[in-house]
Amino acid sequence: MHYRGYFIDLDGTTYKGTDTIPAAARFVAELQEQRKKVMFVTNNSTRTPEFVANNLRKNHNIDVTGDNIYTTALATADYLAQHANRQHRKVYVIGEIGLKNALLNAGFTMDDERPDYVVVGLDSDVTYHKFERAVLAVRNGATFIGTNADSNLPNERGMVPGAGSLVKLVEYATQQQPIMIGKPEKIIMEMALQKIDLPKEKVIMVGDNYHTDISAGINVGMDTLLVYTGLSQKNEVMQEKTLPTYQVDTLDEWDFSKH
Incomplete structure (x- = not known):
């Protein structure tokens, strides 16, 4: 083969x-x-494809562009773009710039109050208030999406919480199973x-x-x-x-x- x-x-x-x-x-x-x-x-949903490609070029001797990178953020945006109808394109996001950019570039708008989708990814600045909004929106009927189920991420300090740990909190508080992408x-x-x-x-x-x-x-x-x-x-x-x-x-x- x-x-x-x-x-x-x-x-x-x-x-x-x-x-x-x-x-x-x-x-x-x-x-x-x-x-x-x-x-x-x-x-990893936190970084843009261009950031990831730049890291590979500068630090790891791998010559690629953003077109060679496919993140859970892009996969989430592509999946929702295929499944959302044109009247339901409002999202509430727990996540960082990579995820937010991917969704905005796919034609979705951010909505804190009445989103059609709640998307939960890794967010190093997550707060109780963000979780509160996400949980209430899912309980009010928003479709619940998780970028990925990784429980932990390795860094220099040890195994820190991954996106899956944040998804699990919303899942536990809503008793709703998310659609998982990664x-x-x-x-x-x-x-x-x-x-x-x-x-x-x-x-x-x-x-x-x-x-x-x-x-x-x-x-x-x-x-x-x-x-x-x-x-x-x-x-x-x-x-x-x-x-x-x-x-x-x-x-x-x-x-x-x-x-």
């Missing part, structure tokens, strides 16, 4: 925090040399496939986390490549019912002549 498109995770796969993974830069450069379609698919859900993968304009059989998902990256690929029926440079450990993965299509210790091991 020769893949025409590669979906690639960021943290743990392409870099580790502020540390570069040199094999990832070589991997992406080879993909570009072979004119493969490359898209970085991330559960990995391991199918929605972000389906939206990314539409954007890259390839069938899933021609695209492979590359990541370091079995429970998000690899599970997302499995859930949408794509081949997967797990690289052991980040979160998942080999002994844990081998216990899973469905294994990744391929496993490597480093992306330098990937044989482009076969795939």
Whole structure:
């Protein structure tokens, strides 16, 4: 199978925090040399695609543009743009600039009082007042959307709360199940496939986390490549019912002549 498109995770796969993974830069450069379609698919909704691309270029020796970045913010906006009718395009957002920009660019308007949708993503300045508005709006009939279910995020201080922890608070207070967009859900993968304009059989998902990256690929029926440079450990993965299509210790091991 020769893949025409590669979906690639960021943290743990392409870099580790502020540390570069040199094999990832070589991997992406080879993909570009072979004119493969490359898209970085991330559960981070806080950053704009341009910010993410700039970080990859400046700090990790990976030469891409915002067009190569697909965030949960973009996937959320694309999903809502396909499912909202023209009369119901008001949103209340718990989230940061990446999420708000994506929704505004897709033609949605911000509404604190009577939104059609409540979208909850990561927000490092979240307050009780923001949660209060979100909960009341969902209880009044707004559709509840969560960007992603990550319970924690690793940073230099340890495992801090992720977007999923904020989503869970609103879920608990409303007793409403949200529509979840990000990995391991199918929605972000389906939206990314539409954007890259390839069938899933021609695209492979590359990541370091079995429970998000690899599970997302499995859930949408794509081949997967797990690289052991980040979160998942080999002994844990081998216990899973469905294994990744391929496993490597480093992306330098990937044989482009076969795939």
